Amino acid sequence: MSTEVSQIEELANKEYKYGFVSNIESDTFPKGLNEDIIRRLSAIKEEPEFMLEWRLKAYRHWLTLKEPNWANIHYDPIDYQKISYYSAPKNKPKLNSLDEADPELIKTYQKLGISIEEQKIFSGVAVDAVFDSVSVATTFKSKLAELGIIFCSMSEAIRNHSDLVKQYLGSVVPSTDNFFASLNSAVFSDGSFAYIPKGVRCPMELSTYFRINAKNTGQFERTLIIADEGAYVSYLEGCTAPMRDENQLHAAVVELVALDNATVKYSTVQNWYPGDKNGKGGIFNFVTKRGMCKGVNSKISWTQVETGSAITWKYPSCLLIGDNSIGEFYSVAVTNNYQQADTGTKMIHMGKNTRSTIVSKGISAGKSNNSYRGQVRIIRRADNARNFSQCDSLLIGDKCGAHTFPYLEINNSTAQMEHEATTSKIGEDQIFYLNQRGISREDAVNLIVNGYCKEVFKELPMEFAVEAQKLLSVSLEGSVG
Amino acid sequence: MLEIKNLHANIGGKEILKGIDLTVNTGEVHAIMGPNGSGKSTLAQVLAGRKEYEVTKGTVTFSGKNLLELSPEVRAREGIFLAFQYPVEIPGVSNVNLLKTAINEIRKYRGEEELDAMEFMTHLKKKMKLVEMDQSLLSRAVNDGFSGGEKKRNEILQMAVLEPRLAILDETDSGLDIDALRIVANGVNKLKSPERAAIVVTHYQRLLNYIIPDFVHVLYNGKIVKSGGKELAFELEEKGYDWLKEQKELA
Numbered sequence: 040m041s042t043e044v045s046q047i048e049e050l051a052n053k054e055y056k057y058g059f060v061s062n063i064e065s066d067t068f069p070k071g072l073n074e075d076i077i078r079r080l081s082a083i084k085e086e087p088e089f090m091l092e093w094r095l096k097a098y099r100h101w102l103t104l105k106e107p108n109w110a111n112i113h114y115d116p117i118d119y120q121k122i123s124y125y126s127a128p129k130n131k132p133k134l135n136s137l138d139e140a141d142p143e144l145i146k147t148y149q150k151l152g153i154s155i156e157e158q159k160i161f162s163g164v165a166v167d168a169v170f171d172s173v174s175v176a177t178t179f180k181s182k183l184a185e186l187g188i189i190f191c192s193m194s195e196a197i198r199n200h201s202d203l204v205k206q207y208l209g210s211v212v213p214s215t216d217n218f219f220a221s222l223n224s225a226v227f228s229d230g231s232f233a234y235i236p237k238g239v240r241c242p243m244e245l246s247t248y249f250r251i252n253a254k255n256t257g258q259f260e261r262t263l264i265i266a267d268e269g270a271y272v273s274y275l276e277g278c279t280a281p282m283r284d285e286n287q288l289h290a291a292v293v294e295l296v297a298l299d300n301a302t303v304k305y306s307t308v309q310n311w312y313p314g315d316k317n318g319k320g321g322i323f324n325f326v327t328k329r330g331m332c333k334g335v336n337s338k339i340s341w342t343q344v345e346t347g348s349a350i351t352w353k354y355p356s357c358l359l360i361g362d363n364s365i366g367e368f369y370s371v372a373v374t375n376n377y378q379q380a381d382t383g384t385k386m387i388h389m390g391k392n393t394r395s396t397i398v399s400k401g402i403s404a405g406k407s408n409n410s411y412r413g414q415v416r417i418i419r420r421a422d423n424a425r426n427f428s429q430c431d432s433l434l435i436g437d438k439c440g441a442h443t444f445p446y447l448e449i450n451n452s453t454a455q456m457e458h459e460a461t462t463s464k465i466g467e468d469q470i471f472y473l474n475q476r477g478i479s480r481e482d483a484v485n486l487i488v489n490g491y492c493k494e495v496f497k498e499l500p501m502e503f504a505v506e507a508q509k510l511l512s513v514s515l516e517g518s519v520g
Numbered sequence: 521m522l523e524i525k526n527l528h529a530n531i532g533g534k535e536i537l538k539g540i541d542l543t544v545n546t547g548e549v550h551a552i553m554g555p556n557g558s559g560k561s562t563l564a565q566v567l568a569g570r571k572e573y574e575v576t577k578g579t580v581t582f583s584g585k586n587l588l589e590l591s592p593e594v595r596a597r598e599g600i601f602l603a604f605q606y607p608v609e610i611p612g613v614s615n616v617n618l619l620k621t622a623i624n625e626i627r628k629y630r631g632e633e634e635l636d637a638m639e640f641m642t643h644l645k646k647k648m649k650l651v652e653m654d655q656s657l658l659s660r661a662v663n664d665g666f667s668g669g670e671k672k673r674n675e676i677l678q679m680a681v682l683e684p685r686l687a688i689l690d691e692t693d694s695g696l697d698i699d700a701l702r703i704v705a706n707g708v709n710k711l712k713s714p715e716r717a718a719i720v721v722t723h724y725q726r727l728l729n730y731i732i733p734d735f736v737h738v739l740y741n742g743k744i745v746k747s748g749g750k751e752l753a754f755e756l757e758e759k760g761y762d763w764l765k766e767q768k769e770l771a
Contacts, residue, residue: 463611466608468608469608469609469610471570471571471592471608472604472607472608472610473610473618473622474569474591474592474593474596475568475569475592475593475595475596475601475602475604476596476618476621476622476625476678476682477593477596477597477622477625477626477629477682478593478596478618478621478622478625479593479625480593482621482625486610486613486617486618486621487610487612487613489612490610490611490612490613490614490617490661491611491612493612
């Protein structure tokens, strides 16, 4: 047993592959948050008046709120006056060609293995790349425009599509929703916006890569995706961040809206810097993601692979308002070393015959803590609601923790609920068995972990599934001796 | 092919193997018998490279290489296969996936081209017939929810697919009914060739009705106390192990 433990510890070491800093000059606000900062931010972004008012309202509400402390995570208090709320690359490249972008930036993407050029040519993925706070490259826009699809940065949407923004921004996650959502509403710097018109099936996966670069700047992304009646869209979000000593705050808000017969699929691969093996540094990922199945027969599906961040606090949820609407949540959350994750979902059944599926796979290694927290609520008039929940935990080593907090609130007797939960451990005997078949230790762990995550990975678009598998092996590198 | 000289091994500070000498040549089938606790399974595990066992003395050479220096996966790629006494369950990993990964790791090591999905399936189907295994077991997770007999047959299937140069069967017969025993034995016999060898570890003689050994060795208290031809197995079946223990203690 003791050899097993020491071997596990031995391998519980891994360098963050994406730890580098780009040398791009930045325009950065002084640290601190007040109404002037918000006015300045809104002015720089040339926002219409309603937006400034919206931000200020959110800020004033935020001042009345207390940081939540119910999650199973622990960190030193954040001083919100020590954060700079805006940072943009100085040489803002023109959007019509990538050749005009800062070569440093292109290099950054190449190091991350997400060369936009390559993606353009090979995968047909339109990439709206968010570098720090400003979108610097938007591709495939014209192709999408032919179909009436709007895919642009949030700043651009606020300027050019203010009617849609006015109608839907905050309609799923109100600016008063929670501490971090209010903060985001006040100071969000940029993000992605997508609108798929009636009856249009978006012909490609829409994608965004987020990246925190400048030192001591919070990243406050705001994403809004609207699928009009009968529309379909699949959106991919991937994140990697370079190495930093200070903890950085990432408080994003994502809102999805699906009208009658519409489907929105949202996939995330999150790989923010998790901190070093002693728990120093790393991103605080405090995110509010929510989808609203507003119309009948609508569907929202969340798939997430969370491998990074020092702390993850995130519950992509579905409001099932339309009759027969469907909510799905597929999650793999990996924690290693000193990472903490408190993640899960909320499925709120409000319409009749609504269905939801929750598949959560937690993997804990090192000295990390991994919690699943999920709520299924069925309101009184939601007849014939159905939910299936499956929460599995996999432990690697014996110094990590896995926790499950399921909450059920059922107010209608026609509801059908199923809940399954398992906890398992990668055993030394399993690894030896695979070794004896010619498979190395690392490959054995990958085989077991990928097998364990199979149900979630099959929900990811093909190219993302491959990336997720790779990421998982990188994240767990060294977790088993 | 395999040469074991004066092998001593401990687990948790307790000496289990106390000087094993054994030579296995290609084309041979060796049976290792002995009472419970004599060190039979330990020998099998030490040859496969289980880290919990510490080799304190002696040498093991396999095809001219110092086996004790090699990691378990390299031993496997060199052609050593252990059919486990207690096959391990691996939820989530399908049998097919395990076998395909394993065979290609071994082929890569030997500088052979990896099998693609089609070639692999053709190879696999041929071997499935050999162990009379139902196709549905292939897509199921490795040994997960398998009956005792299915697990043992799965070991033999893996052996048949990987075509090892030295197969070590660790009490593969225990807990098998007579039909399963015949299938397991058939799998081993089909693998027999002038280039390969097998070590069959067993407590009972009955498996040796199906797998005819060239040599029988009796392990007692960490040492081989008697070696002979296949007739030794019958003698043991008749007389039990006690007469050997007495002989040993007299000596």
